[in-house]
Amino acid sequence: MRSVSTARPAYGARPAVPPPSGTGPGRPDAETLRTALRKYALLPEAKRPDVPLESKKALRWLEGASLDLADLNETKTVRLALDALALRLDGKAASANTIRRKRAVLHAVLEYAVELEELPADPVHKVKWKPPKTTETVDPRVVVNPPARPKHC
Known part of the structure; x- marks a missing residue:
């Protein structure tokens, strides 16, 4: 079974897009923004289907609310982007x-x-930012019980 990131390239790129903080007029709901990014904006142009009006509006809003690339030269902006990576879509820790x-x-x-x-x-x-350490835990369901292991192993 492939991971979602390899099954759909847009899922792999989506975390690299820091969430816009704009709450101005015309802001689409989060699901509409994610759909517009996933199904249209983050796909290569050759694979991009016709964009429906609702998604066009969402992408236009996103362009206006997004930071300029040059803003990433500021460490506070980079730190905000890195901190956003530590959260899931529901706001809980990833x-x-x-x-x-x-x-x-x-x-x-x-x-x-x-x-x-x-x-x-x-x-x-x-930016001096360290991701949380991973814990290397072994799933006991995949460990072979020594007495049950075949003799040729």
């Missing part, structure tokens, strides 16, 4: 592995911006 994966995606996006000369350097390196 697992350490999820945070690590999301941070890797953010780093890749920012490195690409550096490659395109949109940013002078990866701004994540300016």
